[in-house]
Amino acid sequence: MNDELRITPRSTDFGAWYNDVIMRAELADYSPVRGCMVIRPRGYRIWELMQGALDEMFRETGHENAYFPLFIPEGFLAREAEHVEGFAPQTAVVTRGGAKELEEPLVVRPTSETIIYAMLSKWIQSYRDLPVLLNQWANVVRWEMRTRLFLRTTEFLWQEGHTAHATSQEAEEETLLILDVYRRFMEEWMAMPPVTGPKTESEKFAGAVRTYACEAMMQDNKALQAGTSHFLGQNFAKAFGTQFQTADGKLDYVWSSSWGVSTRLVGGLIMTHSDDVGLVCPPRLAPVQAAIVPIWKSDAEKSTVLESAHRLVQALAAADVRVKLDDREGLKPGAKYYEWEGRGVPVRLEVGPRDVQQEQAMVARRTGGKAPVPAGGIADGVQTALTEIQDGLLEAARRRREEYTVRGVTKDQLIELMEGAGGFAYGGFCGAQACEDGVQQATKATIRVLPDDEFRSDPAPSRCVWCDKKATAEAVWARAY
């Protein structure tokens, strides 16, 4: 049935294409619950591989996992003024428990700062207890009006890091350390190169002093906010009385950070690499990295071909390649190719009678190209292909991003660009909310970040794109998910 699912071309309707790719690859499905999705095994495995890589990076930088309650007393949210303003309209609230009305309703966590700071107040006494470097893998709920598979769902899965430090500097260093972890993960694992930098005041996290973000360009030239890292100052510490005794015997509030990435990343992966045939998955995050399709006509051929295919499986599995032999009966090789392509498997191995005779397999890459590889060197051959595909995807994404990046835009260019091809527009910004609002109303574009050093234009823009007053920073404008 799924073989017959047609994929809308990207050029026709990018949104329909995105959904078609997901359905064809069986990554996820709509559920009967408003705004909630089901993550199917092929999609969930990608998330698990992401989790494994990120978890290792968090551990290497000294973080420990813990688990805090799903429910938060409604009053907790209200303790930090900006926080409650940002999240209250989006909450799901439990008012009945054990068949009784609750005295104090419980909010299903939209994020866990409040419950975590309530606990840290109990655990932290002295500077010796600092830093606290926690991470939590969890589900969170934010009531959304318009939802999209992976990109925006009422319930989503994420990790949320929460750290507490003795000084402001340490907390801000942590915030930037994690921003860099996210950037490296997106580049090295997802082959999705983001632009990084701080957000403007109007785009920061509700309760943060400063928010830093990774913004990646999708194939429709819109930006995806793929990860955020927040310097929270002492805001939550003050709201929850999280104090510690300093080395010289005084009392101070802890300084903190929080940071997160979510299942939204799976959506980013899809929109960065996939094509009109279906999913393209970077090899390091591919649930199946190599699919072997045996080809036979007679029973005699079948037995020698399968024997050879099994040896390939063994050689690849021994080299830690995630390999799958597709020996289903009653399905032609062409139909199998089609299916594995739609699922985004990076490498397909074809083994027919002639390949057996010549002691080889045909190695076809999802990103194009097909060549014979000697059976004796199959592990090396496939690993080389996987590495080249991974590197090629990153290179292509970087090239695309540069292609649709315009620097030093004028007001007219910005308007024209956002009405046309879209992309990332770099220009001067005076810092005024009025100019941010003006651009957004005229173009639907927002400032994604004030770009970090490595992304900045040289020379720096001197005037604000919108009001032509003196620029205080460079900004990256784009329409966004």
Next chain:
Amino acid sequence: MNDELRITPRSTDFGAWYNDVIMRAELADYSPVRGCMVIRPRGYRIWELMQGALDEMFRETGHENAYFPLFIPEGFLAREAEHVEGFAPQTAVVTRGGAKELEEPLVVRPTSETIIYAMLSKWIQSYRDLPVLLNQWANVVRWEMRTRLFLRTTEFLWQEGHTAHATSQEAEEETLLILDVYRRFMEEWMAMPPVTGPKTESEKFAGAVRTYACEAMMQDNKALQAGTSHFLGQNFAKAFGTQFQTADGKLDYVWSSSWGVSTRLVGGLIMTHSDDVGLVCPPRLAPVQAAIVPIWKSDAEKSTVLESAHRLVQALAAADVRVKLDDREGLKPGAKYYEWEGRGVPVRLEVGPRDVQQEQAMVARRTGGKAPVPAGGIADGVQTALTEIQDGLLEAARRRREEYTVRGVTKDQLIELMEGAGGFAYGGFCGAQACEDGVQQATKATIRVLPDDEFRSDPAPSRCVWCDKKATAEAVWARAY
């Protein structure tokens, strides 16, 4: 602070002892949210190690992970009559979302059969789509009146497996396969040997045809239901219309199983092995398997001792031992020993100046005994110790269980036993609900399982313990958590 936490002896108050062990080892803490706990890093790491081992066993037996929504429309629960009766009184219900009253309230999942069968109805068409072998790692919520850390909390973490098959026999085989996976995991990883078998009608899962359980004996001789595996027949398939076309072209409902273990297992681990000094953790699930405590007086000693300790760390880490060097300043070795003992670390290595000179480390086992091990053979020495401790804990738990098992009990013995030392009482059972109720009222004991072959008495009891009529099965009675 934590060093001064006193642990109530088991003999004085088992419940207080249990909480003290958890607090001293910093495994978990009470939260400000009614009935919900916080799992701290030292406790969460044990759960992660459990997850890793179980996940591997599920994968080896062909299961795939997926993720289904946290929320379930209230009407879904009601479709299976026994299911709703069992779970409705325990639900937490979301009635407000995005600041509006919901038209249909959403139940926070107490278990996911209903939402999963709603999806399976969409995905399964033909016998070729079967079996479906799914597992989900998730949080679930059951409103509890009396809660205990890890053992019974309103929110808990678990895995829930859900499988659909073409025949009744296949589904029941799956149910038993998983029961055996659970048993092996509990024995081989937790060193906690359970008794297995089916539950009686009155104790089965709400919606199941038959429930099988693993019941382990805790150190207070009460039983802990540590894992359950349910044969669901076609109950949920009929409630949700999950039909498939059979190989001969007819329509039938799928046959299914579901099964789960939860963070309750951490409680079982604690109550099986720990002592009045604190946690005892089986080495295979210990976050830190070996803690190294360096001992020095002068600065010169410090430098040679630390150099030697670092070499030990390298050798142990290279052998995949989870090792931690405790080089904190300003804390005496004795205080460190005390802390690592309370945390349940299986092996402690002491390295002082004389040990450096003699090229050795003192290896002290949490379960008793201390001996020098040559530095050159430290990895082998520690691994041998870890294996022996793991085996010894299983052996001790098995011996304890046998010691407090009484077979062929009479009515009077059963009453006397349950008023006294407790334990597992094996006796004949006629199958009547009245006898189950009678025993429970008189002794607070319930039938934990009708034991599987390997646990049954020889000769089998011929009369019912309670009514003296003909026995139809042997039963295991115990008071339970």
